[in-house]
Amino acid sequence: MxxxxxxxxxxxxxxxxxxxxxxxxxxxxxxxxxxxxxxxxxRPRTIDPDPYGKPYYRNIRAETNEELENVKSVFATMDELMRTPTVVTAAVMPDACPTGAKGQIPVGGVVAAKNAIHPAMHSADVCCSVMMTKLGDADPRTVLDAAQSITHFGGGGREDRFDLPRELADRMAANHFLNDEKSRQLAQSHLGTQGDGNHFLYVGRSAESGHTTLVTHHGSRGLGAYLYKQGMRVAENFRRELSPKTKSVNAWIPFTEEIGKTYWEALQIVREWTKLNHAALHARIAAAVGKPVDGRVWNEHNFVFRDGETFYHAKGATPLADHFVPDSTDGLRLIPLNMAEPILVVRGEATETNLGFAPHGAGRNMSRSAHKRSKAGRSDQEIFERETRGIDVRFYSGFIDISELPSAYKDADTVQRQMEEFGLGTVVDRIMPYGCIMAGDWKQDPPWRKGKQRKRK
Incomplete structure (x- = not known):
């Protein structure tokens, strides 16, 4: 034997x-x-990384010394990523900035792979997205006040705010990745919350119509992060078997396997949950200010998009092509820049060089910590007052986070100029800023510390 x-x-x-x-x-x-x-x-045949790396499209140009270093880093990480065996083509956008180790997809990157889903390329913030709702002649301050009483930012301190629809719960229960108690609990408790980091709730006026407009920006919260964690485990198992020399961060789940199709379906369920999260907040805010919903646009910019056997991984890139957005509204997409700048309403088409995508925002030229160091010698309050003059900016936690102020991001004019230069969509409207809400530095006084204090009392 x-x-x-x-x-x-x-x-x-x-x-x-x-x-x-x-x-x-x-x-x-x-x-x-x-x-x-x-x-x-x-016997299994392993696949080695491409020794040279495939070419990709560079829809970005450095215009300052600060940008030069950033762009150099973006190209270095893309050069390494393009050695991944499944990858067929890619592009980087004007808002690109590196994140993580060399070889990891940068923010502002789009990577197309054949019959493969790379969880790290959509990251833990699955389906980070933006939704816009027009509220007619509503007073912007009234809208912002109502929103602040309804939404939730930061970690902890949550409570069940909305009911999880039975149909969505049933779909989760039927999916291998989402059919456990933790997924159900996260889907329920995070519904109606917006997270931290660069997520926001923005109120402004349409330059075209003058309508007061509400825009929210957030992803799938803990539900998506939990799915991502599971996906990375499965992808790593395949990487060890199929391509052990490929970097772990670029591991993939073959779509040709049943588990790949199940993961794809899980992503679609999380997408539906995220859209519901936006819509539930918008509906409640509209009801609070007594205004009907008049026009709505929604699109994700951190997701995986499929075209036949090709899977486009957008890590912070807005899909322009309608076939990527099955619930598209008149071909319109949203591109936020920073809290003091307009949110762009754009439309566009796929070209050879943009792969069907546009930037997702203004991006960063330096890390949060580096930006904070660059402001040394001035108080947070002083920096805040200077950079938010003329707009109503609120931090949900009550603590200023200077790493989310306008100077933390790339120059908005540069991003828009390069969008035009590289054929990355046409601006059809601008939502001019009145104000916004963000999480702020909620870790200074986290909700669980308050809970402990209440118990002690």
Whole structure:
């Protein structure tokens, strides 16, 4: 009887395939040349990274010394990423900035892979997206006040704010990745919350119509992060088996496998949850100010988009092509810049160089910590007052986060100029800023600390 030790002695690497191979070999009493022929035909073939890396489109140009270093880093990480075996093409946008280790997709990157979903390329903030609702002649301050009483930013301190629809709960229960109690609990408790980081609730007026307009920006919260964590585990198992020399951060789940199709369906469910989260907040705010919803636009900019066998991973890139957005509203998309700048309403088409995408915002030229260091010597309050003059900016936690102020982001005019230069959509309207709400530095006095204080009292 042939055993695993015998196969190892013949020079074969142990893996999942051993069990099936041994069963066949022993059932048919294979030996000698017949045995080696079978093993050679059925052993797994590993795929090495491309030695040179495939080309990609560079829709970005450095205009200052600060941008020069950023763009250089973006190209360095993309050069490494393009060695990934599944990748067929890619593009970077004017708002691109590196994040993580060399070889990891940058913010502002779009990577197309054949029959493969790369969880790290959509990241933990699955389906980060923006929704716009027009509220007619509503007073912007009234809208912002109502929103502040309804929404929630930051970690902890949540409460059940909205009911999770039964149909969505049933879809989750039928999916391998989402059918556990933790997924259900996250989907319920995070519904109606917006997170932290660069997520926001923005109120302004349409330059075209003058209508007061509400815009929210957030992703799928804990539900998406939990799915991402599971996806990375599955992808890493495939990487070790299929392409052990590929970087872990670029591991993938083959769509040709049933688990790949199940993961794709899980992503669609999380997309539906995220859109519901935006819509629930908008509906409640509209009701609070007594105004009907008059026009709505929604699009994700941190997701995986499919076109046949090709999966486009957008890490902070707005889909222009309608076939990427099945619930598109008149082909319109939203591109926020920073709290003091207009939110762009754009439309556009796929070209050879944009791959069907546009920027998702203004991006950063330096990290949050580097930006904070650059402001040393001035108080947060002083910096805040200077950069938010003329707009109503509120931090939900009550603590200023200077890493979210306008100077933390790339120059908005540069991004818009390069959008035009590289054919990345046409601006059809601008939502001019009145004010916004963000999480702020909520870790200074986190909700769980307040809870402990209440218990002690």
């Amino acid at each position: 042939i055993t695993g030790k015998d196969l190892i002695a013949l020079g074969y690497k142990p893996g999942k395939w051993f069990a099936e191979a041994l069963a066949h070999i022993n059932a048919h009493a294979l030996e000698g040349e017949t045995l080696t022929d079978y093993l050679e035909a059925h």
